[in-house]
Each structure stands twice: as structure tokens, then as C-alpha cells.
Amino acid sequence: MATSAPFRIVHTVCSHDCPDSCAVLVTVNEEGRAVKVEGDPSQPVTRGFLCGKVAKYLDRVYAPDRILYPLRRKSGAPKGPLQRGSEHESFERVSWDEALDAIAERLTQISENYGPESILPYSYAGTIGVLGYGSMDRRFFHRMGASQLDRTICSEAGGQAWNLVYGKKYGTPTEDVRLARLVLAWGANIHGNNIHLWPFVEEARHKGARLIVIDPYRTRTAAVADWHIAIRPGTDAALALGMMRVILDEGLEDRAYISEMTHGFERLAERAREYTPERVAAWTGMTAADIEQLAREYATTRPAMLRLNYGVQRSENGGTAVRAIAMLPALTGAWKHRGGGGQLSTSGAFQWNKQALERPDLALASPIGRLARVVNMSELGRALTELGSHAEDGPAVKALFVYNSNPGAVAPNHNAVCRGMMRDDLFTVVHEQFFTDTTDYADYILPATTFLEHTDVQGAYGHYFVQLSKQAIKPPGEARPNAWLFGQLAQRMGFTEACFRDTPEEMIRQALAIGADGHSKNANMEHVTMEDLEREGHIPLAFYSDPEKRPFLPYTSGSVPTPSGKVEFFSETLAAAGQDGLPGFHPSVESRWNERATKYPLELLARKSDNYMNSTFANLPGHRKMEARTSHRIEMHPTDAESRGVVEGELVRVFNDRGSLELTAMLNASLPAGVVAARLDWAKLSPGGANINALTSERLTDIGRGATFYSTLVEVAKA
Numbered sequence: 001m002a003t004s005a006p007f008r009i010v011h012t013v014c015s016h017d018c019p020d021s022c023a024v025l026v027t028v029n030e031e032g033r034a035v036k037v038e039g040d041p042s043q044p045v046t047r048g049f050l051c052g053k054v055a056k057y058l059d060r061v062y063a064p065d066r067i068l069y070p071l072r073r074k075s076g077a078p079k080g081p082l083q084r085g086s087e088h089e090s091f092e093r094v095s096w097d098e099a100l101d102a103i104a105e106r107l108t109q110i111s112e113n114y115g116p117e118s119i120l121p122y123s124y125a126g127t128i129g130v131l132g133y134g135s136m137d138r139r140f141f142h143r144m145g146a147s148q149l150d151r152t153i154c155s156e157a158g159g160q161a162w163n164l165v166y167g168k169k170y171g172t173p174t175e176d177v178r179l180a181r182l183v184l185a186w187g188a189n190i191h192g193n194n195i196h197l198w199p200f201v202e203e204a205r206h207k208g209a210r211l212i213v214i215d216p217y218r219t220r221t222a223a224v225a226d227w228h229i230a231i232r233p234g235t236d237a238a239l240a241l242g243m244m245r246v247i248l249d250e251g252l253e254d255r256a257y258i259s260e261m262t263h264g265f266e267r268l269a270e271r272a273r274e275y276t277p278e279r280v281a282a283w284t285g286m287t288a289a290d291i292e293q294l295a296r297e298y299a300t301t302r303p304a305m306l307r308l309n310y311g312v313q314r315s316e317n318g319g320t321a322v323r324a325i326a327m328l329p330a331l332t333g334a335w336k337h338r339g340g341g342g343q344l345s346t347s348g349a350f351q352w353n354k355q356a357l358e359r360p361d362l363a364l365a366s367p368i369g370r371l372a373r374v375v376n377m378s379e380l381g382r383a384l385t386e387l388g389s390h391a392e393d394g395p396a397v398k399a400l401f402v403y404n405s406n407p408g409a410v411a412p413n414h415n416a417v418c419r420g421m422m423r424d425d426l427f428t429v430v431h432e433q434f435f436t437d438t439t440d441y442a443d444y445i446l447p448a449t450t451f452l453e454h455t456d457v458q459g460a461y462g463h464y465f466v467q468l469s470k471q472a473i474k475p476p477g478e479a480r481p482n483a484w485l486f487g488q489l490a491q492r493m494g495f496t497e498a499c500f501r502d503t504p505e506e507m508i509r510q511a512l513a514i515g516a517d518g519h520s521k522n523a524n525m526e527h528v529t530m531e532d533l534e535r536e537g538h539i540p541l542a543f544y545s546d547p548e549k550r551p552f553l554p555y556t557s558g559s560v561p562t563p564s565g566k567v568e569f570f571s572e573t574l575a576a577a578g579q580d581g582l583p584g585f586h587p588s589v590e591s592r593w594n595e596r597a598t599k600y601p602l603e604l605l606a607r608k609s610d611n612y613m614n615s616t617f618a619n620l621p622g623h624r625k626m627e628a629r630t631s632h633r634i635e636m637h638p639t640d641a642e643s644r645g646v647v648e649g650e651l652v653r654v655f656n657d658r659g660s661l662e663l664t665a666m667l668n669a670s671l672p673a674g675v676v677a678a679r680l681d682w683a684k685l686s687p688g689g690a691n692i693n694a695l696t697s698e699r700l701t702d703i704g705r706g707a708t709f710y711s712t713l714v715e716v717a718k719a
């Protein structure tokens with residue numbers, strides 16, 4: 001990257017959990033301080049701009065309240081929620097050596113006394129850099145024999161569902177969306193959290209394309225759509241099947257594509273016949289005429305692009321919903337038209353060498369000599385309060401090691417999670433950048449780096465570029481990256497394997513499987529060398545090296561990586577496991593269709609904020625200001641408010657059997673009646689110290705055992 005003293009410009013990559021994985025140019029002055037961040041204009045998806053969350057990133061990097069040194073809970077300081085700003089009173093600064101020695105000693109004791117599976121790592125996508133997300137940490141926990149974490153909280157239901165149909169997560173290239181004539185954004189708030197797709201949508205619209213948004217909530221994207229369909233939460237599978245019925249009734253399917261590329265069409269057609277527009281209308285809250293119009297418009301417009309995002313899959317039947325929706329472009333042959341098709345994620349195209357990075361073989365050297373039990377992160381409350389009560393469970397969790405995540409805010413069933421983290425016999429370590437809802441329960445807090453402060457390599461789930469994120473600045477204070485932390489701990493625990501001394505550069509070469517000829521051995525990356533990556537910063541995957549001459553049209557030729565080699569409308573795998581091989585609609589237990597609704601009749605949309613990344617950024621004043629309009633509000637349809645005698649601006653109690661919180665009523669006629677919406681915030685920044693996850697459950701999705709944040713029944717009453 002160009003260097004012009006006294007400033008350096010360094011190519012980094014935003015590692016927040018976002019499909020766009022932006023190439024970020026960081027300007028560093030001669031004192032080594034970052035003075036500017038901007039989107040790289042040469043990256044074809046970033047195109048020179050950053051979202052509102054990261055445009056002000058230096059506020060985060062240089063925040064006065066960043067954790068800069070290892071901290072130990074003071075003797076006698078109780079665990080539990082701390083007043084914002086007072087956290088330092090409960091902790092004392094220690095050196096890295098003291099902290100690492102003490103943590104290694106305690107983990108060793110716990111492993112010896114209760115078995116290594118009593119140690120539970122908890123991490124997710126606080127960083128999605130390949131090294132930061134999962135490398136030295138996985139080696140460390142495998143070698144120790146710690147419980148394995150099933151990382152299901154965000155995308156597993158949708159990802160597995162997509163793969164049941166297509167085998168791997170490929171999608172229409174983001175840049176090709178400019179060619180679409182119809183963009184169907186299904187549970188996709190493009191403008192809010194996939195902003196680099198938006199200019200391509202706009203370009204398509206300038207040329208006459210229509211934007212249709214299906215979302216129970218009137219998001220920023222829905223507000224500017226040509227047609228916003230405010231579907232009832234959790235009924236998406238019914239709508240997809242209803243659309244299929246109309247498409248098939250009217251002969252709008254693509255028979256040539258179906259016969260060449262798909263498996264199980266006749267059985268799907270039979271199933272779809274059950275979903276008349278009238279039946280589907282009763283579930284979804286739409287009219288039969290709207291269902292027919294939507295199906296016709298989708299099936300007859302070329303190219304038609306389906307942008308499906310992960311919100312759809314966070315309900316009890318969310319996996320099946322994604323599976324059904326994902327079948328639509330195969331039914332209509334939309335994949336054949338450049339700019340059409342669909343995208344849930346492009347992550348399947350990035351085949352990192354995970355064996356080398358994560359070293360699951362190290363489990364054989366652990367005290368248990370095998371891969372450890374698996375604990376589902378979407379059931380953390382249960383894991384911390386119930387595991388170990390039956391012999392077959394294995395041991396209770398005695399140590400929790402949190403990094404890249406803030407379960408005190410984001411995990412479902414918040415009250416159970418907090419009860420678990422309050423346990424005096426639980427040893428908790430948190431690697432973090434700020435005091436959060438989770439650090440309030442920590443025995444040790446270790447300072448973590450931001451993406452400006454370490455080196456990593458990254459793919460994306462919204463484009464097809466491999467990118468190198470170079471360290472731009474020295475970490476402030478004594479902040480250290482994950483890979484360093486777990487390498488140091490491993491050595492203190494006596495793990496002598498050479499892999500625990502690998503440098504980030506060595507691990508990047510391993511992730512890329514760089515061979516003796518200097519080229520990557522990973523599929524789709526064979527042309528990538530470290531030298532090119534250093535020089536260019538971002539390199540397209542092999543199949544995407546010349547999209548104008550060789551457009552990428554996924555799932556249109558050859559074999560599809562499913563068991564049948566075809567796009568699967570019917571899954572023999574599911575059928576063999578005794579499950580339904582076809583998609584079908586089953587109302588959620590926590591929905592208006594269940595008798596529970598007599599006690600808790602309102603369906604809660606536990607939303608994410610546009611200007612935070614789950615819970616990340618919620619502590620920064622500038623970001624909070626951008627979200628002020630809906631802060632601590634419960635949005636209600638006027639009829640639901642009126643029937644409860646609630647008026648705009650009134651304090652109300654929102655509750656169910658799991659918890660209760662006080663929020664301010666905000667009337668919103670764009671919500672479906674019977675649906676209320678509130679957004680995620682930190683519990684410690686919320687009135688009464690509770691956030692919406694006090695209401696959500698640990699019930700799991702039908703596919704992928706994911707979290708069901710959007711299947712939550714509540715009642716609202718005057719406070």
C-alpha cells in the first residue's frame with residue numbers, strides 16, 4: 001500500500017460481524033496514531049465508504065474507557081451488575097504475567113478436579129478475521145480437552161437449511177445485483193446492516209427495478225421499498241410455499257432448469273398444493289391477492305434477485321423457512337440470469353485450511369484423549385445452571401472463558417445466563433475491549449485488540465474477495481489479540497506442541513495452505529500468494545477473477561454439492577433421519593397460534609439495532625445517539641395499545657414467565673397487530689438492568705439448533 005511520509009496508509013479489513021467485510025484504509029501519523037479510517041475505493045464492494053458504525057471507528061479505538069490492562073476482581077468484590085463507570089472499583093490492575101500464571105493454574109486445577117470438560121469456551125463473531133475467530137483458541141481448548149462450543153447463536157439454522165438445498169453457501173455476486181429487475185429482500189435490512197449492497201440496489205432501481213421487502217418490521221429498507229410486506233413473524237415458510245403454489249398453478253416454473261438441476265420436484269409440487277393463498281393469508285396476515293401478486297411478480301420478472309438474511313431463521317421453524325425460501329430461485333430458474341438468483345451468504349466459497357488452524361487432532365493429547373462433549377451456546381443459561389445434574393451430561397461447568405462475545409447481553413434467556421454467571425464456584429475469564437454486561441461477572445478481564453491492532457486474513461459472507469488485514473497501529477496499553485493470549489496460556493499450561501508458538505504470519509500461511517511453490521492449495525484460492533496479498537490487500541477468488549468475461553452464475557451447471565448432486569427440493573438425508581424431506585409450515589410454540597398466547601398474546605420482535613453490531617458499539621455515545629429514537633421503547637400497534645389502555649410515551653411492563661422489563665410505549669401502526677418490537681441494548685445500560693433477552697427463550701430452531709429470538713410471546717401492561 002502507498003506510503004507517503006509523514007503518514008502511512010495501511011490496508012486493514014473490518015472484522016465486525018457483517019456481510020460486507022470492508023477493506024478499510026487506515027491513515028497513521030508519524031507518532032503511530034491512527035488519524036483516519038476510510039473505505040478502500042479500489043475494493044469493488046467497499047467502493048470507498050464505510051457504514052455509520054465504523055466511519056467513527058477511532059472513537060472506539062481511542063475511547064477513554066477502553067480496557068487497557070489485565071484486571072483481577074478484588075478480593076471480596078461480589079460478582080454481578082455494576083454501575084456503568086464504577087467497574088474499576090471492583091477490579092485491580094495486574095501484570096500479564098500474573099494474570100496468565102493465575103489463569104493457567106486455576107484452569108489446571110479445575111481440569112484435574114472436575115475433568116477438562118468442566119471448562120467451557122464461549123466465543124462467536126466479535127471478530128470474523130480467520131485467526132481472531134478461531135485458530136489458537138481452538139488449538140488451546142482441544143489440547144486441554146475443554147468442552148467444545150456449538151456456535152449456533154446467529155446463523156446455523158439458516159446455513160444448514162441453505163446447505164440442505166444447495167450443499168454450499170454460494171450466492172449471486174453482490175456487484176451483479178445492479179443488473180436485477182426485481183430485488184426481493186426477505187428478512188434483509190440491506191440499508192441497515194448490509195449497506196454495501198445498497199448502491200447496487202439503487203443502481204438497479206434507477207434502471208427500473210422494483211424493491212420488495214418482506215419483514216414484520218418497517219426497517220429503513222422497508223421504508224424506502226416499492227412494496228413492504230409486513231408479514232407476521234415466523235410465518236415465512238407458509239408464504240414461500242404459498243408462492244410456490246401460485247407459481248405452479250400458473251405454470252410459471254422453469255421446467256428446463258428443474259429437470260436439469262434439481263431433485264424432488266414432483267414431491268415438492270404435491271406439498272405446495274396444500275398451501276392455497278387463502279390458507280397462507282390466514283397465517284401471514286397478508287391477503288390472498290397480495291400473495292398471488294407477489295408470486296407472479298417474482299416468477300415473471302427477469303432477473304429476480306432474492307436477498308435473504310439471517311433474521312428469518314431466528315424463529316422456531318426458521319430453518320425450514322430458509323429452506324423453503326431458498327428453493328424459490330430454483331423453481332423459477334432465477335439462477336440462470338445474471339443479476340438474479342439469491343444470496344444468503346457467500347461464505348461457502350472460502351475454504352480455509354481449518355484442520356491446520358484449529359488442530360482438532362490435539363484433543364487426542366488431552367487428558368480425555370478424544371474430542372470433548374459439545375455444549376450449545378444458544379443454551380448457555382441451561383449449561384451454567386443445569387449441566388452436570390445428570391451423570392450422562394458430564395461435569396458441571398466450572399470455568400467459563402469468554403472472548404469475541406458478550407453473552408451477558410446477547411444470549412437468550414438472560415436471567416438464567418446471569419444466574420449461572422453469578423455462581424461463586426464458576427471461574428470466569430473475559431477477553432474484552434470494554435466493560436460489558438459480561439465483564440461484570442469476570443474473575444479476570446484481559447484487554448483485547450481491535451482490528452487496527454493485529455494482523456489477520458479474512459473472507460466474507462457478502463462478497464468473493466480474500467483480504468489481508470495488516471496491523472496498522474500498536475495496541476493501546478497492553479491490549480493483546482486472541483492468538484497471542486491463547487498461545488501464551490498454552491505454554492504456561494505445559495503444552496509443548498510447536499503450533500502454540502506460531503506467529504500470526506505463520507498462521508495466515510497455514511489458513512491459506514501456502515505450498516512450496518508459494519501458492520495457496522485451498523479451493524478457489526490456488527492463484528493466491530502471500531506476496532500478491534501483501535501488495536493488493538484483496539484478491540478475488542478464482543472463479544470470480546474476471547466477472548465481466550466469466551460471470552459467476554452459481555448452481556447453473558455441473559454437479560451441486562448435495563447428496564444427489566442436484567439442488568434438493570426433497571432431502572433424502574432428512575427423510576432417512578425420520579424427518580420431513582419437504583418443507584412445511586408449523587406454527588411456533590411461542591406464537592399466536594398456540595394456547596400459550598392466551599396468557600402472553602403478543603409476539604415480540606427482539607430486534608437488532610441498525611447502528612450497533614449486536615451488542616458491539618452500544619457503549620459509544622455517538623452510536624447511542626443514532627439509536628436514541630427507539631431506546632428503551634416497546635413499539636406497539638395502536639389497537640394493541642388501546643386494548644390495554646396504553647398511550648404513547650407511557651411506561652409499561654413487558655413480561656412473560658422468564659422475565660420482565662419496563663419500557664416506554666411507542667405506537668407504530670406499521671407493525672402487524674399482535675406484534676410488538678423492542679431492540680437489543682446492554683442490560684446495564686437499560687432501565688432496571690434488564691434487556692430484551694430477559695424475555696427470549698432457549699428453545700432451539702428446527703434445523704441447526706439455533707437461537708429463536710423471534711419466537712417470543714409476551715404481554716404488555718401499564719407499569
Ligand code: SF4
Pocket residue numbers: 014015016018019020021022050051052053054055195196
Ligand atoms: S460493519 Fe460492515 S459495513 Fe460497516 S465497515 Fe464493517 S464490514 Fe463495512
